[in-house]
Amino acid sequence: MNKKIRTTSQQLTQLFLTLFIIILFLVNLAFAGISTAFIYNNAHEQAEEVIDTVSDNIGGHDEHKNKKEWKLFLNAYLARQSNDAISLKTPKGKTVYSEDGEELFEKVKNHRNYNNVVFMENSVYYLRTANEDGYRISVILNVDDLFTLITHLLLAIIILNLIAIICSIPLIKRFSRKWSQPLEKIDQDIEAIEHQTTAKKKVFVPKQPAEIHHLAQSFNKLLEYQDKAIQREQQFVTDASHELKTPLAAIRGHINLIKRRGKEHPEIVAKSLQYIDSESSRMEILVNELLELGRAKKQHQSIDPIDLVPIVQKESEILEQEYDTCSVYISSPIKLFCPIEIKDFRLIVHNLLDNAAKYSQDNAKIKVELQKDNGYLILRVKDQGIGIRKENYDKIFDRFYREDQAHSSQIKGTGIGLAIVKDIVTKYHGKISVSANTPKGVIFEIKLPL
Ligand code: ADP
Numbered sequence: 001m002n003k004k005i006r007t008t009s010q011q012l013t014q015l016f017l018t019l020f021i022i023i024l025f026l027v028n029l030a031f032a033g034i035s036t037a038f039i040y041n042n043a044h045e046q047a048e049e050v051i052d053t054v055s056d057n058i059g060g061h062d063e064h065k066n067k068k069e070w071k072l073f074l075n076a077y078l079a080r081q082s083n084d085a086i087s088l089k090t091p092k093g094k095t096v097y098s099e100d101g102e103e104l105f106e107k108v109k110n111h112r113n114y115n116n117v118v119f120m121e122n123s124v125y126y127l128r129t130a131n132e133d134g135y136r137i138s139v140i141l142n143v144d145d146l147f148t149l150i151t152h153l154l155l156a157i158i159i160l161n162l163i164a165i166i167c168s169i170p171l172i173k174r175f176s177r178k179w180s181q182p183l184e185k186i187d188q189d190i191e192a193i194e195h196q197t198t199a200k201k202k203v204f205v206p207k208q209p210a211e212i213h214h215l216a217q218s219f220n221k222l223l224e225y226q227d228k229a230i231q232r233e234q235q236f237v238t239d240a241s242h243e244l245k246t247p248l249a250a251i252r253g254h255i256n257l258i259k260r261r262g263k264e265h266p267e268i269v270a271k272s273l274q275y276i277d278s279e280s281s282r283m284e285i286l287v288n289e290l291l292e293l294g295r296a297k298k299q300h301q302s303i304d305p306i307d308l309v310p311i312v313q314k315e316s317e318i319l320e321q322e323y324d325t326c327s328v329y330i331s332s333p334i335k336l337f338c339p340i341e342i343k344d345f346r347l348i349v350h351n352l353l354d355n356a357a358k359y360s361q362d363n364a365k366i367k368v369e370l371q372k373d374n375g376y377l378i379l380r381v382k383d384q385g386i387g388i389r390k391e392n393y394d395k396i397f398d399r400f401y402r403e404d405q406a407h408s409s410q411i412k413g414t415g416i417g418l419a420i421v422k423d424i425v426t427k428y429h430g431k432i433s434v435s436a437n438t439p440k441g442v443i444f445e446i447k448l449p450l
Helices: 008-057 060-064 067-075 101-109 144-194 210-261 267-297 309-322 342-358 404-408 417-427
Strands: 085-089 095-097 117-120 123-132 135-142 305-307 327-331 337-339 365-373 376-382 431-436 442-449
Touching (some): 067 085, 101 135, 144 210, 210 267, 305 309, 309 342, 309 365, 342 376, 417 431, 417 442
Antiparallel strands (some): 085 095, 085 135, 123 135, 376 442
């Protein structure tokens, strides 16, 4: 279980070393194979040559030669210094041998023959027999010299290989370390970031290899994203506390006022209570919206499509009742189905319609368009209100952001409504955008995949 995890460098070293040894082994094997084939061919050719020459030189009358004459005749075809031999069986069945041949042939007969090669008493022989013009000619060639030469060569190569393996270890180690260096550097950076021993918020991005280059880049993007998310969360907590602190301070102020002066000046009690009532309801709205914001992000399961048209109609009616001088015009098919939770769609329509009415003067005319387009649901809310400055188009979806105009014109709000809408739309993989309406006001457009 507690097996030590090996580093990339160690793994690479082991891999390269194994590969190197396998390659060396294969090269040696090939060398051994080629040399054996060389000895074999060489012996075979020599034997053939001897047989051919002997057969070429046997005359018809050679039948009458005695054993001694045959021996002299056969000796002429053998190299003096080597321990070779020839035997010849005449058509009449007489077998004659070269010098010491009989003994050698007798020994060879008692040893096992591997493809014409015979190993005996520290010597290697090649045996070849051929029938030529009724004569049976057998040749035994001693191939010790060749064999010893090749064995020595092989031994030398094995020693060289061992030296090469020993010398290659530090070299392979160095290369492996060099190749795994980018990974090690990234690992160190990650550890430093994790333990906050560095102010750095990025890991080292090596130029090569490509995969590690991309990996480091993606990791840095992820770190950046995470950092921004943390900052956003911190900002959110600060903003939320601030937004809650203001009405709370006002409420506490009025309670203290009532405590201190309520008895002597009972007329302030009613005024302060009214103030407390309005501030606490502001807090209630804010807390509810914060709760909605938390809920809006939660991922949805697969949802059955619902008809959106009645929801838009219902929300428009509620709005017209709330803002009695405002009118909503709906343009939609009779039915339009989309897979979305009722509560989510209602919240989108409610927040957009509420803003459209809130940021318009009296007699506001709001247009709502609902349609299908290329596999998307399109919802547009158009108003003729005070509009939004173009440079603030992106900011209005941030939590707690409110345009100056809205504050100065004393329109009540928390700056969370559009953030909730954006979170819901994102949850359904949709998009929200804002643009200017003509002659004035804004158009909010929502695109949801069907
Ligand atoms: P709230 O309306 O509570 O302030 P929102 O998140 O709904 O918060 O809106 C954020 C800001 O965007 C608003 O303060 C306002 O400045 C601006 N805004 C939103 N909708 C409209 C609109 N229809 N017309 C003009 N300004 C708008």
